Amino acid sequence: MQNMSRADYGRGALSSPEGRFEQIHREREQPQDPPAHTIYIGEVAKSILTRNDSPDVPFDISLNAYRGCEHGCIYCYARPSHAYLDLSPGRDFESQIFVKRNAVDLLRKAFQKPSYKVSPIVLGANTDPYQPAERTERLTRGILELCEEYRHPVAITTKSHLIVRDLDILAALAKQSLVSVNLSITSLQPDLLMKLEPRAGSSARRLAALRKLRENGVPAGVLMAPVIPGLNDTEIEHIVRITADQGALWLYHILLRLPYEVKDLFAEWLERYFPEKKDRILHLVQSTRSGKMNDARFGHRMTGSGNYAQLIQMRVRAAVQRSGIPGKEVRLRRDLFSRAPGGQPYLFTSDRP
Numbered sequence: 001m002q003n004m005s006r007a008d009y010g011r012g013a014l015s016s017p018e019g020r021f022e023q024i025h026r027e028r029e030q031p032q033d034p035p036a037h038t039i040y041i042g043e044v045a046k047s048i049l050t051r052n053d054s055p056d057v058p059f060d061i062s063l064n065a066y067r068g069c070e071h072g073c074i075y076c077y078a079r080p081s082h083a084y085l086d087l088s089p090g091r092d093f094e095s096q097i098f099v100k101r102n103a104v105d106l107l108r109k110a111f112q113k114p115s116y117k118v119s120p121i122v123l124g125a126n127t128d129p130y131q132p133a134e135r136t137e138r139l140t141r142g143i144l145e146l147c148e149e150y151r152h153p154v155a156i157t158t159k160s161h162l163i164v165r166d167l168d169i170l171a172a173l174a175k176q177s178l179v180s181v182n183l184s185i186t187s188l189q190p191d192l193l194m195k196l197e198p199r200a201g202s203s204a205r206r207l208a209a210l211r212k213l214r215e216n217g218v219p220a221g222v223l224m225a226p227v228i229p230g231l232n233d234t235e236i237e238h239i240v241r242i243t244a245d246q247g248a249l250w251l252y253h254i255l256l257r258l259p260y261e262v263k264d265l266f267a268e269w270l271e272r273y274f275p276e277k278k279d280r281i282l283h284l285v286q287s288t289r290s291g292k293m294n295d296a297r298f299g300h301r302m303t304g305s306g307n308y309a310q311l312i313q314m315r316v317r318a319a320v321q322r323s324g325i326p327g328k329e330v331r332l333r334r335d336l337f338s339r340a341p342g343g344q345p346y347l348f349t350s351d352r353p
Helices: 079-085 091-095 103-112 139-150 161-175 190-196 203-215 233-245 262-273 278-288 307-323
Strands: 039-043 049-051 061-063 096-100 121-123 154-158 179-184 220-227 251-255
Touching (some): 091 096, 121 139, 139 154, 161 203, 179 203, 203 233, 220 233, 220 307, 233 251, 233 307, 251 307, 262 278
Parallel strands (some): 039 096, 121 154, 220 251
């Protein structure tokens, strides 16, 4: 394995390939490492809620206060979104982070609209709501404060221990059945995580966050995502057992998919860190994606298809059953929402959004 340069340290992508929409090709006269530091770029968003109609995901509305993610997970399916900004899905995605500083104001305006329909808002569907920028920007905390004020249901997916900073709000929401949390855990091997998710924090801290949430009455479980055939799939049973010990209420998995530019970035990453496994891993990915690196068809996008994908599904299901993880669905309340913050919820069915 090659040593990391200063610019490589703490980064997932090894290069900055052009996005698929760029019309101007740029070449450097001298080879140059990408910058090692991260840039936060303020953005005035026009809207903040994204509606979803995909049958593959169990939510209708998501909110992303950040574009790009400093965690740098090499496999991240959101990387191609930076191409719409004429930036690279590689290093740019994890080093040029757009911050929607008017996110809380936009959400308040949405809540106040008479036409607004209440449905749990998912934080973390695209980029992590507790990535490093959140330490100073505090947008996620502001969103949670607003959800508490309006009694609005919210679901969170994160890889970060930073979530325990907001335990006061999360516990208050949990008492009203207004919140659920997914801790994303990909591996329990520190050396692998340092390469795979370089700025996402250790698995030990994520497990500690899971335990802390459960001790304070917050419904929380685990999203094992992605399962990478030939790389971390050997850890399935171990991850299930360890997370059960921390009080996880559920555990689900998502199989690796490599859309657009991600497939080349991932292949480059494998060549650097796991050259002896590269061909086998890519072959296994193709075997679960109908011979391709990504299969976007509904019903296959999350779980894949083929014998190997079915084997992974059976292993996860069997491990969860043996572990005693309840696996019960958490139903978040919608009937407490009030457009008069701090006031009474809707008293009559006809008044509910």
